[in-house]
Amino acid sequence: MEPKEKLSIVCFSGDFDRAVAVFTLATGAAATNREVTIFFTFWGLNIIKKRPGHRWTGTGILARFFNFLMGGRNNLPLSRLNFGGISPKLMTGMMKAKNVATLDVLFEAAKELGVGFVACEMAMHILELKREDLIDEVTEVIGVSTFLDRSRDAKILFI
Amino acid sequence: MEPKEKLSIVCFSGDFDRAVAVFTLATGAAATNREVTIFFTFWGLNIIKKRPGHRWTGTGILARFFNFLMGGRNNLPLSRLNFGGISPKLMTGMMKAKNVATLDVLFEAAKELGVGFVACEMAMHILELKREDLIDEVTEVIGVSTFLDRSRDAKILFI
Amino acid sequence: MEPKEKLSIVCFSGDFDRAVAVFTLATGAAATNREVTIFFTFWGLNIIKKRPGHRWTGTGILARFFNFLMGGRNNLPLSRLNFGGISPKLMTGMMKAKNVATLDVLFEAAKELGVGFVACEMAMHILELKREDLIDEVTEVIGVSTFLDRSRDAKILFI
Numbered sequence: 316m317e318p319k320e321k322l323s324i325v326c327f328s329g330d331f332d333r334a335v336a337v338f339t340l341a342t343g344a345a346a347t348n349r350e351v352t353i354f355f356t357f358w359g360l361n362i363i364k365k366r367p368g369h370r371w372t373g374t375g376i377l378a379r380f381f382n383f384l385m386g387g388r389n390n391l392p393l394s395r396l397n398f399g400g401i402s403p404k405l406m407t408g409m410m411k412a413k414n415v416a417t418l419d420v421l422f423e424a425a426k427e428l429g430v431g432f433v434a435c436e437m438a439m440h441i442l443e444l445k446r447e448d449l450i451d452e453v454t455e456v457i458g459v460s461t462f463l464d465r466s467r468d469a470k471i472l473f474i
Numbered sequence: 475m476e477p478k479e480k481l482s483i484v485c486f487s488g489d490f491d492r493a494v495a496v497f498t499l500a501t502g503a504a505a506t507n508r509e510v511t512i513f514f515t516f517w518g519l520n521i522i523k524k525r526p527g528h529r530w531t532g533t534g535i536l537a538r539f540f541n542f543l544m545g546g547r548n549n550l551p552l553s554r555l556n557f558g559g560i561s562p563k564l565m566t567g568m569m570k571a572k573n574v575a576t577l578d579v580l581f582e583a584a585k586e587l588g589v590g591f592v593a594c595e596m597a598m599h600i601l602e603l604k605r606e607d608l609i610d611e612v613t614e615v616i617g618v619s620t621f622l623d624r625s626r627d628a629k630i631l632f633i
Numbered sequence: 634m635e636p637k638e639k640l641s642i643v644c645f646s647g648d649f650d651r652a653v654a655v656f657t658l659a660t661g662a663a664a665t666n667r668e669v670t671i672f673f674t675f676w677g678l679n680i681i682k683k684r685p686g687h688r689w690t691g692t693g694i695l696a697r698f699f700n701f702l703m704g705g706r707n708n709l710p711l712s713r714l715n716f717g718g719i720s721p722k723l724m725t726g727m728m729k730a731k732n733v734a735t736l737d738v739l740f741e742a743a744k745e746l747g748v749g750f751v752a753c754e755m756a757m758h759i760l761e762l763k764r765e766d767l768i769d770e771v772t773e774v775i776g777v778s779t780f781l782d783r784s785r786d787a788k789i790l791f792i
Binding site (some may be wrong): 320322330333336338339340343344346347349394395396405406408409412413415421470472473474 | 486506515516517523534536537540543544551584596599600601602617618619622623625626630631632
C-alpha cells in the first residue's frame, strides 16, 4: 500500500478570505484521502481561540489589548474591502445563497475529516495564549523544528 | 528522459505586486522547461477577467458590487503604498524605464510559453463569475481536490 | 550519508510579522541541520538593506521615493493593526518580555547558522538597488530561474 500523501499548511494569516482558503484546501485534501495538518501561528491563532469574539485574553496589558483587537473566528476581517467587518458577513451570505460551504461549515468538516490542528509555541508565548484558550481539537503545541520534522514527506503551503 | 519538473501556483491574491511575482515565477519556470499551472482563486480571479477594468459582473447585487469594486487586471492595487491606485501605474513606468517586463508583457509571455491557466470552481460560484467572464486561455474550471491531484508531482506555491 | 534536507523561502513580504515568520522558519530549519536559502524579492529587499531606516536610495526620483517610504529593517510595518509603526515596537517589547527571540536576534542567528541570503535581480532593477545597498551577507544576486534550479530538491515557501 502506498503511503498517504501529506499536506501541511502553515496558517499564519487571520484574514477571513485566507482562512476560507486554508480550510477549503484542508478539507478538499482530507476528503481525497490525504493526511492534513494545519500549523496555526501568529494571526492564525485567532481562528482557533475558544472564544470566537473580541475578548481580553492574556495577562500583560499589551497582549490583552492585541487579543481584544484581533478577536476570534467570528471577527476575522477580509484582507481587502473589509468595510469595518461588514464584508465577511456579506460574503458568508453569498456563500450560503450559492450553497457553498461557509467558514463555519468548513471548520466543522475539517474536524470531522480528521485534519490535524497544531499550534505554534512561540506565537502563543508572545500573545500570552494558554492551551486552554484554544479549542479542544488542538492536539499539540509545537515549535517550528518539530513541525518541519513532521512535514518531511509533506507538501507545505504558507498561507 | 526525465519527466519535466512541475510548478503549481495557487494565485489567491489580486494585488499588483503579487501578480507580478506569480507571473515572474511562472514565466521563469516555463522558460527553463518546467511545466507550470496557475490555479486562480478568490481575488486572483480578477487577473483573468475578460474585461480588465471596473465592471458590474454577476447577477446578485452583492456579487455585482464586489466585482465592480475589485475590477480587473488594469486595476490591481499595490498591497502597500497604493495611493489610490497611482502606485501600480508608477511602478509599471519604473519597470519600462528599466527594461523589466511589465505585468502585461509577463502575462502575454506566460500564454506564449504554455503556462496552464485554471480557475477555481468554488470561488467562481461565490463571486458569480461564469466561464465566459474569464479570458479564453483558461482551459478548465476545477475544484481544489482536482488541482491537488494534478499537482501530485509538483511543487506548490500559495501566493 | 543522506543528503541534507533543503528549505528555500521566497521572502516577498516586507511586513514585520511575516519577516519574523521567515526568520523563525529559517533559523528553526537551519538549527536542525537543514540547508536554508532565503530569496529576497520586492518588499522583502527592505529587510536586507544596509541602512535599516528611511533613506533615499536609487537614482530615479520614483525609486528614491519608494525606497524612502518603505525604509528598512527598523521600519517594517505590521501587516495589520500597525498604528503608524508603534505596533512592531510594542511587539518587540512583548517578545523581549517573554524571552522570545526578537527579529534582530533571529536575523543574527540566521547569519550564524549559515542561512543563505540571495537577492532577486529583477526586483533590484525595478527599485534601483545596487549590490552595495544590501548587507554584505548577501552572497548572490540571481534571477528566478537560477533560484528554482538551486531549489530543485528543496521545499519552497512563498512568504
